[in-house]
Amino acid sequence: MTDNSIILPVIAHLFTAVLLIFFWRKVRIQQAVSVAGNILILGFSIGLFIKTWRAGYLTMQAGDWQAPFGITFVSDVFSSTMILLAGIAGLAVSIYSTVGISRHRIQYGYFPIFHFLLLGLNGAFLTGDIFNLYVWFEVIIISSFVLMTLGGRKPQVEGAIKYVTLNLLASVMFLTAVAILYGLTGSLNMADLSLKMAKIENRGLVNITGLLFFLGFGIKSAVFPLYFWLPSSYHTPPSAIAAVFGGLLTKVGVYALLRVFTLIFIPDEFTATMFTIVATATLLTGAFGAFIKRNIRKLFSYLIVCHIGFLIGGLGMHTSEALAGTVFYLIHDIIVKTNIFLAAGIMYKISGTTNMDKLGGLYADYPKLSLLVAVVLFSMVGIPPLSGFWPKIWLFDAAFSTDTWYLLIAMIIASFITLFVIARLWSDAFWKTRPVQEVPPTDDFSAMSWYRRSLLVTPVLVLAAVSLYIGFGAEHIARLSERIATDLKDTAPYIKAVLGREIVNF
Amino acid sequence: MELLLIILIGVLYATGIFMMLRRSMVKLLIGLILLGNGANMLIFVLGGITTGKPPIIGESEKILSGIYADPIPQSLILTAIVISFGLQAFAIVLLKRVYVLIETDDLNDLTTPETDI
Numbered sequence: 001m002t003d004n005s006i007i008l009p010v011i012a013h014l015f016t017a018v019l020l021i022f023f024w025r026k027v028r029i030q031q032a033v034s035v036a037g038n039i040l041i042l043g044f045s046i047g048l049f050i051k052t053w054r055a056g057y058l059t060m061q062a063g064d065w066q067a068p069f070g071i072t073f074v075s076d077v078f079s080s081t082m083i084l085l086a087g088i089a090g091l092a093v094s095i096y097s098t099v100g101i102s103r104h105r106i107q108y109g110y111f112p113i114f115h116f117l118l119l120g121l122n123g124a125f126l127t128g129d130i131f132n133l134y135v136w137f138e139v140i141i142i143s144s145f146v147l148m149t150l151g152g153r154k155p156q157v158e159g160a161i162k163y164v165t166l167n168l169l170a171s172v173m174f175l176t177a178v179a180i181l182y183g184l185t186g187s188l189n190m191a192d193l194s195l196k197m198a199k200i201e202n203r204g205l206v207n208i209t210g211l212l213f214f215l216g217f218g219i220k221s222a223v224f225p226l227y228f229w230l231p232s233s234y235h236t237p238p239s240a241i242a243a244v245f246g247g248l249l250t251k252v253g254v255y256a257l258l259r260v261f262t263l264i265f266i267p268d269e270f271t272a273t274m275f276t277i278v279a280t281a282t283l284l285t286g287a288f289g290a291f292i293k294r295n296i297r298k299l300f301s302y303l304i305v306c307h308i309g310f311l312i313g314g315l316g317m318h319t320s321e322a323l324a325g326t327v328f329y330l331i332h333d334i335i336v337k338t339n340i341f342l343a344a345g346i347m348y349k350i351s352g353t354t355n356m357d358k359l360g361g362l363y364a365d366y367p368k369l370s371l372l373v374a375v376v377l378f379s380m381v382g383i384p385p386l387s388g389f390w391p392k393i394w395l396f397d398a399a400f401s402t403d404t405w406y407l408l409i410a411m412i413i414a415s416f417i418t419l420f421v422i423a424r425l426w427s428d429a430f431w432k433t434r435p436v437q438e439v440p441p442t443d444d445f446s447a448m449s450w451y452r453r454s455l456l457v458t459p460v461l462v463l464a465a466v467s468l469y470i471g472f473g474a475e476h477i478a479r480l481s482e483r484i485a486t487d488l489k490d491t492a493p494y495i496k497a498v499l500g501r502e503i504v505n506f
Numbered sequence: 507m508e509l510l511l512i513i514l515i516g517v518l519y520a521t522g523i524f525m526m527l528r529r530s531m532v533k534l535l536i537g538l539i540l541l542g543n544g545a546n547m548l549i550f551v552l553g554g555i556t557t558g559k560p561p562i563i564g565e566s567e568k569i570l571s572g573i574y575a576d577p578i579p580q581s582l583i584l585t586a587i588v589i590s591f592g593l594q595a596f597a598i599v600l601l602k603r604v605y606v607l608i609e610t611d612d613l614n615d616l617t618t619p620e621t622d623i
Contacts (some may be wrong), residue, residue, distance in 0.1 A: 161601070165534060176548060
């Protein structure tokens with residue numbers, strides 16, 4: 001069904017970003033406009049989600065150039081769910097940024113760039129054209145480069161060099177893959193490619209192209225052995241920026257992988273085995289990396305890498321159950337990863353450090369806040385009935401039924417290590433008495449007015465409520481994930497919705 | 507002509523990767539630029555090369571007939587060039603900034619993020 005309003009979340013971000021540029025130096029107006037814009041966009045996203053849930057597939061042909069010749073935007077349940085999650089995370093980070101981002105950074109254009117980043121994310125979720133996806137990825141990375149270096153502190157720019165280099169390399173790999181794909185099929189529309197790729201007889205060339213895509217998206221989503229840029233750059237920018245990076249940027253790579261490897265390249269045995277082996281290595285290296293880190297934000301960076309392994313593993317197993325588990329995990333992970341970085345930001349504001357050796361006594365000083373952070377942390381671990389638990393059941397079960405025992409073992413080890421590092425973090429930062437230091441750190445948090453403190457805590461509270469809903473209302477999310485998994489497995493309705501005709505001889 | 511271009515693409519990718527693996531920041535940048543150009547050339551070659559057949563419909567005709575140059579790869583390259591231009595400009599400024607801050611061209615000295623703050 002054609003519906004031009006699906007582009008609204010993208011247009012609204014563009015509009016907000018441009019509007020913000022007019023208030024370049026006016027910090028208060030920028031904060032208000034950004035939050036208001038994000039509330040509006042969250043409304044659009046909810047509307048889009050409800051409409052897509054009812055209709056199944058909504059398409060928009062840019063300039064009324066019919067597919068496969070023009071650029072197509074497609075909203076299926078998967079993309080509209082991702083846009084909804086980006087809307088929730090965007091609003092939370094935007095509210096947090098009003099206090100969490102310094103005046104200095106806001107005056108150098110933090111908010112416009114933040115909206116350009118979300119614009120790119122929403123565009124990438126909606127597009128049905130592979131070259132257009134490349135363009136959205138570029139929008140995302142150029143915005144993230146600016147956000148990462150904004151402020152220009154020494155560790156920031158040094159971390160940014162690794163981040164920029166690896167992301168540029170990933171873009172070149174992606175572009176190479178798109179070029180070969182165009183040479184093979186003469187098409188760029190993803191639905192059309194799906195039909196044409198199935199007919200190509202030289203499967204070796206198809207696999208190589210698929211692997212180039214995996215390389216490009218793999219660098220962006222930080223899988224083993226391509227993740228090294230992540231732990232050396234994600235802890236350098238301010239918490240609000242790290243939150244949106246950790247929650248959404250690596251996940252857009254996973255989204256692209258899920259899209260490309262269910263629609264264009266159906267994994268054969270070799271590719272599927274490679275995915276599960278890469279996932280195993282990602283799970284183990286991420287977990288062991290988190291094991292030895294004493295800095296909270298570095299620890300969280302390694303946990304991002306570790307938990308990407310669950311998603312890639314689910315993609316590698318490629319059964320309906322595994323895909324449903326992957327989608328469920330993705331939904332849970334976006335909310336929780338955004339939230340832990342925001343929580344780490346509050347802990348930094350209180351103690352002036354993110355080093356576990358110097359932290360302590362938070363539970364005695366802030367019991368209510370500590371309980372809130374506990375909910376966030378233990379949701380990530382997946383202690384039942386919190387949100388991380390349910391998708392893992394599916395993924396474990398899928399690993400049993402597909403006999404990928406090495407992935408199963410890695411998932412269990414990774415879950416245990418996550419539990420261990422989070423428990424250790426809890427006892428070190430919250431229960432232990434604060435170690436005596438020569439210069440006692442200043443508590444920026446309690447020095448703030450009640451209003452500013454609540455602006456910091458509310459986003460964490462809201463996101464924690466969402467992840468509690470994912471945990472306790474798991475049957476709703478399960479139904480959603482199962483529907484998405486069915487859509488991903490059976491691509492014929494997607495192709496029909498885009499190309500607008502019955503598929504002959506498929 | 508194709509063979510020549512294909513060899514050129516191979517050389518561009520190879521030198522690009524090689525330069526990226528060096529320790530100097532300037533060489534890293536040159537590597538990135540070469541890689542980007544290699545990818546653009548690849549799109550050009552994979553679109554199919556035809557001589558002297560522009561995709562223009564003659565006055566007496568309704569549709570294109572015969573072999574003609576595919577305009578899509580050229581528009582893709584144009585987009586990719588503009589994007590890589592912007593990204594490279596950013597990368598140059600970033601490297602300049604890092605050079606001012608740490609006063610060395612050696613990538614091995616970028617160790618501040620690894621130490622605990």
